[in-house]
Amino acid sequence: MNRIGVIGTGSMGSILLEAWLTAKALSPTQLIVHNRTPAKAVRLAEKYPGLSVAQSNTEVAQTSSILLLCVKPSEYNVLLEQLAPALTTNHLMITITSPIKLKQLETQVPCPVARVVPSITNAAKSGVSLCEFGSRITQQHRQNIFSLFSTISQPIEVSETYLRVSSDITSCGPAFLSYILQQMIEDAEKETGLSHEAATYLVTHMLIGMGELLKQELFTLPTLQQRVCVPGGITGEGLVALQKGVPGLFAEVFHRTHAKFAEDQELVQQQWKNHVKQH
Ligand SMILES: NC(=O)C1=CN([C@@H]2O[C@H](COP(=O)(O)OP(=O)(O)OC[C@H]3O[C@@H](n4cnc5c(N)ncnc54)[C@H](O)[C@@H]3O)[C@@H](O)[C@H]2O)C=CC1
Ligand SMILES: O=C(O)[C@@H]1CCC=N1
Structure with missing residues (x-):
């Protein structure tokens, strides 16, 4: 019962699984997967011989001690019902999504629950993963979670208050920054x-080099700007344009992500309430 069960092998589930396997942090036989569309899970098993594909989520719970839930918030309702018959107090449940409150999850399952919000950067065994622990989590669980996620990321503990904005930076950030850099490319072409x-x-x-500068701690973000901006030079002129448009831009980004987050939380709450009524 020492296996890790990955439920949902969509974008993030498969990224995490492949990161552990290619890092050789886990062997395929330590993993069992299940996906609503079986073909996605079967493809992974074909690529990594020894990886088991379960026929159901109940089977995942029966054959693994850690359950990594990689489905979207609106899919939890059905998933928890599928898991219920096989869940015990000995399982450790890890959700990778932010809108499912751990307190709420604890009311639905008998086992300890934790959250680890990963990032696409974990595919390169880089970036951070954001950990939040439920009330049943022991020191041993914490250690196990940190040691599992430290093979593909730098795990850090974040309180519920700052989880959303932290995830906006670490998980959504790669999408936000690539959008901005794509604008740089398009305007360079057009102009x-x-x-x-x-x-x-x-x-x-440029981006890889900049990452290296930060990684090697040769510069910080502010000192990078200072050193590139030769007094009276060209970069400063370019920055004038950015100083007009960029301040406050991310405030709007965060307002929107927080509003969507609240909407998702509300949707989950409604789904779970209706579910209780129906049973
Ligand atoms: N994509 C990203 O960069 C990140 C995603 N996340 C979180 O991960 C969660 C999943 O996101 P993605 O992987 O991008 O979504 P996705 O839609 O690609 O994957 C979800 C998978 O779960 C499967 N699924 C749904 N219900 C199921 C069930 N009952 N049993 C088995 N499989 C089931 C679906 O078939 C699908 O393959 C989201 O809540 C998201 O917030 C967190 C951090 C980063
Ligand atoms: O777009 C999303 O909903 C998720 C949250 C963090 C990264 N992706």
Whole structure:
């Protein structure tokens, strides 16, 4: 019963699973998966011989001690019902989504629950994962979770209050920044005729180099700006344009993500209430 069961092998479930396998942190035989559309899980098993595909979520719960739930918030209702017959107090349940409150989850299941919000950067065994622990989590569970996620990320504990904004930065951030950089590429093309390929190549390597500077702690974000901005020089002129448009932009981004988060939480609450009424 030492296996890890990954439920939902969509985008994030498969990223996490493949990150552990390619890091050799886990062997395929330590994992069992189930996905609503079986073909996605079968494809993974074909790629990683030894990986088991369960016929149902009940089977996952019967054959693994850690359950990693990688489905969307609106899919929890059905999933928890499928898991119920096989759940025991000995399981450890980890949700990777932010809108499911741990307190709420604890009312639905007998086992300890935790949250680990991953990031697409974990595919490169990089970036952070955000951990939040429920009231039944012991020191041993914490250690197990940290040691599992530290093989593909830097796990950090975050309180419920700051989980959403932290996830906006670490999990949504790669999408936000790639959108901004794509605008840089498109405007370079439009304004100067530089080819899309050339602009993409330059932007990509600028970003990797910048990541290295930060990783090696040669610069911080503010000192990077200072050193690139030669007094009276060209970069400063470019920054003037950014200073007009960018301040406050992320405030709007965060307002929108927080509003959607509240909407998702409300939807889950309604679904769970209706579910109780029907039974
Ligand atoms: N994509 C990302 O970068 C990140 C996603 N997340 C969270 O991960 C969660 C999943 O996101 P994605 O993987 O992008 O979604 P997705 O839609 O690609 O994957 C969800 C998978 O769960 C399966 N599924 C649904 N109900 C099921 C059930 N009852 N039993 C078995 N499988 C079931 C679906 O068939 C699908 O393959 C979301 O809540 C999201 O907030 C968290 C951090 C980053
Ligand atoms: O877009 C989403 O809903 C999720 C949350 C964090 C990353 N992706």
